[in-house]
Amino acid sequence: MGDVNLAEVLLPEMVILDCEPFKDKEDMFDTMTRRFEEAGFVSDAKAYKEALEYRESLGPTYMGNYVAIPHGKCSEVLKPGVGFVRCRKPFIYESAGESGEVKFIFVLAISDNQDNNYHLRVLAALAGMLAHDQFLELLGKAENYEELIRGIKELS
Amino acid sequence: MKVIAITSCATGIAHTYMAAEAIMKICKEKGYDCKVEKQGALGIEDKLRSRDIKEADLIVFANDVGITKAERFKGYEDKILHTKPHEVIKNPEIIFQGK
Numbered sequence: 001m002g003d004v005n006l007a008e009v010l011l012p013e014m015v016i017l018d019c020e021p022f023k024d025k026e027d028m029f030d031t032m033t034r035r036f037e038e039a040g041f042v043s044d045a046k047a048y049k050e051a052l053e054y055r056e057s058l059g060p061t062y063m064g065n066y067v068a069i070p071h072g073k074c075s076e077v078l079k080p081g082v083g084f085v086r087c088r089k090p091f092i093y094e095s096a097g098e099s100g101e102v103k104f105i106f107v108l109a110i111s112d113n114q115d116n117n118y119h120l121r122v123l124a125a126l127a128g129m130l131a132h133d134q135f136l137e138l139l140g141k142a143e144n145y146e147e148l149i150r151g152i153k154e155l156s
Numbered sequence: 157m158k159v160i161a162i163t164s165c166a167t168g169i170a171h172t173y174m175a176a177e178a179i180m181k182i183c184k185e186k187g188y189d190c191k192v193e194k195q196g197a198l199g200i201e202d203k204l205r206s207r208d209i210k211e212a213d214l215i216v217f218a219n220d221v222g223i224t225k226a227e228r229f230k231g232y233e234d235k236i237l238h239t240k241p242h243e244v245i246k247n248p249e250i251i252f253q254g255k
Binding site: 055058059060061063064069071073108110117120121123124125127128129130131132 | 166167169170171172173174176177178181194196197198220240242245246
């Protein structure tokens, strides 16, 4: 990932480890979009949720390996950011006609204006890491935020 | 064997980069040369040169949205495999399974 720092977009308040499984995707979106608003990444949780749902309508964000990576892009995103949830147990994630068991979810908030390429680059680097088994292992075993960030730095 | 690919997706962030990484990873495992051009929210990255296109044994288009500068591939259509980034992410082997 070079000199980009994931800790700048993946803030501690946006990481939930060992969460109780969500009822469904909708339930997870409600929780996460609220968090994005509270943490100041988006100005309007509802508008951001609509952006996530719009992206869902274009194609699946279920990625296999218990991973989902829903993402929304809209003008209500004040700064690009990432939320990460790890559930204690998998729940069924339905996405554009596909469904599967999910317990690792990365939710991406992408701003409409692309002036901030640096943050977009961090999000892109994170997406690339998801193709690697060592990264998935880390997601499963990190015990806290610090361990997660440290592990990501070691892998990148 | 030399594999080249272009990845692109609707938002230009998630699938573009995941698919690119998945293609590079499987080529590395198989010992193939590989170069992937990303057409995402950051513009065109790692742009394929005419030499790359000429030398490639396999060209993979993993795109949800139109390929930018597709005219570069004129005359090489028989080497192109068309797929979607989502398919590549779920099963990278798909790029070697013929057209």
